[in-house]
Amino acid sequence: MRLRAILLAGCLLAAAWTRERGLLSQAPQNAASVRNPFEKDEEAERAGAKLYLRECAACHGSDREGHGRVPRLNRPDVREAPPGELFWILRNGSLHYGMPSFAHLPEPQRWQIIAFLRQSTARRTTPVPNGPNR
Amino acid sequence: MQMVCRIMAAAAVCLIASRCEAGEGPFFITYTHQMEEPGNLEFTAKNASGKPGDGNPFLATAAEFEYGMAGWWTTELYLDGQGTGSESALFTGYRWENRFRLLWREHWINPVLYVEFENINGADKTLLEVVGHDGVADLEAPNSDARQEKQREIETKLILGSYFKGWTIAENIIAEKNLSHAPFEFGYAVGISRPLASLAKPDRCNLCRENFQAGVEVYGGLGTHNDFGLHATSHYIAPTVSWSLANGTALQISPSFGMTATSARFLLRFGVSYEVAQFGRAVRNWFHGSRA
Numbered sequence: 001m002r003l004r005a006i007l008l009a010g011c012l013l014a015a016a017w018t019r020e021r022g023l024l025s026q027a028p029q030n031a032a033s034v035r036n037p038f039e040k041d042e043e044a045e046r047a048g049a050k051l052y053l054r055e056c057a058a059c060h061g062s063d064r065e066g067h068g069r070v071p072r073l074n075r076p077d078v079r080e081a082p083p084g085e086l087f088w089i090l091r092n093g094s095l096h097y098g099m100p101s102f103a104h105l106p107e108p109q110r111w112q113i114i115a116f117l118r119q120s121t122a123r124r125t126t127p128v129p130n131g132p133n134r
Numbered sequence: 135m136q137m138v139c140r141i142m143a144a145a146a147v148c149l150i151a152s153r154c155e156a157g158e159g160p161f162f163i164t165y166t167h168q169m170e171e172p173g174n175l176e177f178t179a180k181n182a183s184g185k186p187g188d189g190n191p192f193l194a195t196a197a198e199f200e201y202g203m204a205g206w207w208t209t210e211l212y213l214d215g216q217g218t219g220s221e222s223a224l225f226t227g228y229r230w231e232n233r234f235r236l237l238w239r240e241h242w243i244n245p246v247l248y249v250e251f252e253n254i255n256g257a258d259k260t261l262l263e264v265v266g267h268d269g270v271a272d273l274e275a276p277n278s279d280a281r282q283e284k285q286r287e288i289e290t291k292l293i294l295g296s297y298f299k300g301w302t303i304a305e306n307i308i309a310e311k312n313l314s315h316a317p318f319e320f321g322y323a324v325g326i327s328r329p330l331a332s333l334a335k336p337d338r339c340n341l342c343r344e345n346f347q348a349g350v351e352v353y354g355g356l357g358t359h360n361d362f363g364l365h366a367t368s369h370y371i372a373p374t375v376s377w378s379l380a381n382g383t384a385l386q387i388s389p390s391f392g393m394t395a396t397s398a399r400f401l402l403r404f405g406v407s408y409e410v411a412q413f414g415r416a417v418r419n420w421f422h423g424s425r426a
Contacts, residue, residue, distance in 0.1 A: 058411030106332035
């Protein structure tokens, strides 16, 4: 009986972990080798924050905190994921998980979003919903 | 009554609380394979105006409500109307369309299946598609006569879309069947567009180049099942521009030029759209809250 309970708990934990990691595990291996041309570029990170707010925040939350079935993006495994994997996810989305494709965004803008998602905690940019227009 | 008030209040809350960029490129006629994001509601007013041959000048409007049911399924309701100078203004009918994405991942070409039911009358001048032998003569008919003609039709499209080095390329193949005894009518639309800048600026801005998209679309009829081909068909070429404002509103404009004697010589299309992000979730929360 106890063994069954342990197995069940293990399965539930594994399912929760798979769901949380979900899309990251779907990217093909060769995607990981693609580099972000804007890695650690502060201006790109700020532009990425603006794009994130426009394209992603409605589902993932303005502070990347997630909502219900929508995964949070402020997790260490997202911040440390190879940029190529994140790029693959943005390009393809996942109809299974309800994540749309963002292939309509120009490629440099997708890399800017990834630069924002991967920026270090020390330099984190906060998206400003109603910042001044220029 | 209380329920209606709740729905209206929920809609108002959504409009204020969450918005995201509206518009799916600058096209008026050509569909790309981009679907509405699940749970988002986009409202668009698409207008067409012109002065056809011997007819009176007109302004036709299609109010479009587009909702993302799922990542692979988008549904839309159109309410059409028009006003014609020296004649009348009238509601011309509705359309209900559904688009289904056929492939689960992004490929070099991406097919989407489109199915629409139209219940409009002959006075409809929104010209959301050109099929068969549609032409300027349809636009010249007086409203009092044209509105007598009922058009209950099923329209299907195969939408093919690609993104290539910042360019959006889309092709639509159209088949339309009047549910009364009428042959299949065929048409096409193709479009190409790109944003004026592919890199976003770090600051929130209205006039930066990344907010503008420019393109051109070509569309027209291909005759009917009995008379397939280019004979006596209308064709248009239309440069088009869209501008997305930082507050989530998108504006579009497109002058269309007729390329054959059957076509209207000139049409001006313009539109405005606004997208409410996660409208479905807000409405669900609203009703869930009311039960608690």
